[in-house]
Amino acid sequence: MTHAPGKYSDFEGLRxxxxxxxxxxxxxxQIRDRLHVDNNDILNRLLEGEPxxxxxxxxxxxxxxxxxxxxxxxxxxxxxRIQMELGCSKSSISLWVRxxxxxxxxxxxxxxxxxxxxxxxxxxxxxDEERQRTKEAAEQRVGALSPRELFLxxxxxxxxxxxxxxxxxxxxxxxxxxxxxxMIQVFLAWxxxxxxxxxxxRYTVMIHETxxxxxxxxxxxxxxxxxxxxxxxxxxxxxxxxxxxxxxxxAYRGCLAIKVRRSADLYRRIEGSWYGxxxxxxxxxxxxxx
Numbered sequence: 169m170t171h172a173p174g175k176y177s178d179f180e181g182l183r184x185x186x187x188x189x190x191x192x193x194x195x196x197x198q199i200r201d202r203l204h205v206d207n208n209d210i211l212n213r214l215l216e217g218e219p220x221x222x223x224x225x226x227x228x229x230x231x232x233x234x235x236x237x238x239x240x241x242x243x244x245x246x247x248x249r250i251q252m253e254l255g256c257s258k259s260s261i262s263l264w265v266r267x268x269x270x271x272x273x274x275x276x277x278x279x280x281x282x283x284x285x286x287x288x289x290x291x292x293x294x295x296d297e298e299r300q301r302t303k304e305a306a307e308q309r310v311g312a313l314s315p316r317e318l319f320l321x322x323x324x325x326x327x328x329x330x331x332x333x334x335x336x337x338x339x340x341x342x343x344x345x346x347x348x349x350x351m352i353q354v355f356l357a358w359x360x361x362x363x364x365x366x367x368x369x370r371y372t373v374m375i376h377e378t379x380x381x382x383x384x385x386x387x388x389x390x391x392x393x394x395x396x397x398x399x400x401x402x403x404x405x406x407x408x409x410x411x412x413x414x415x416x417x418x419a420y421r422g423c424l425a426i427k428v429r430r431s432a433d434l435y436r437r438i439e440g441s442w443y444g445x446x447x448x449x450x451x452x453x454x455x456x457x458x
Contacts (some may be wrong), residue, residue, distance in 0.1 A: 176210055186214035193221045230256070234264045244271035315361060320445060322358030325351065327442045333435065342431040342438070345374070347423040349391055355426060356392060368429045370400055375422025377404040384421040392424075 189199045205211045247258050331343040
């Protein structure tokens with residue numbers, strides 16, 4: 169950049185003025201504007217060796233955090249505790265206190281492990297409580313079902329878990345199999361809604377041969393409130409010694425198959441209703457209301 173001839177010819181005189189202004193507390197910008205110095209190199213030479221006034225220094229927002237972190241470290245605090253207290257990163261804490269002696273370990277590894285385990289147990293308990301609150305809120309939101317709602321639920325339930333007719337294997341009969349007692353209860357309520365007499369319903373317990381077969385038979389009979397005469401012979405699954413079973417214990421009761429006799433017409437209604445649901449779901453629906 170070129171400058172007007174002789175603009176900075178009296179450099180020493182200009183420097184004296186610049187230094188005087190600097191010591192009076194002016195910033196670089198103020199000195200530049202006051203002396204009409206447009207060249208930063210010249211301005212640097214004019215102010216060489218003169219420190220900036222304190223008010224022009226930008227404060228470091230972390231200075232207070234740094235000092236507090238050092239105080240806590242000297243008190244024996246760990247990085248984790250300091251981080252929780254101050255809300256800053258561990259990397260920053262490490263830079264601030266790395267010259268300080270490490271605090272003495274106050275707990276044995278076993279004690280530290282026990283403390284960590286208790287903390288994890290609390291975390292799991294809080295998670296479980298939150299999980300239960302969410303489920304309970306969702307349950308309350310459903311409320312009582314209308315006949316139409318139960319009808320649609322039952323159709324979807326059957327089409328997901330019930331036997332279906334195939335072009336290569338005509339099976340126009342209603343047969344529903346599940347291990348979830350809630351699913352069984354909903355399906356039976358759905359049959360009642362459709363006017364299916366319980367005399368047309370037959371049950372079959374399907375269970376592993378090594379399980380508590382009599383206990384399972386009694387459980388399902390109590391659940392569906394049916395006499396044992398309504399049950400077919402229990403179907404037993406043979407045990408494979410090479411297979412490691414996970415469905416064991418008192419909660420394992422096998423599956424219950426529910427078959428409706430003389431149900432070809434009912435099956436056709438189910439299939440037709442399902443495709444009606446499919447068509448309806450592809451049409452504009454709108455948002456779900458609270």
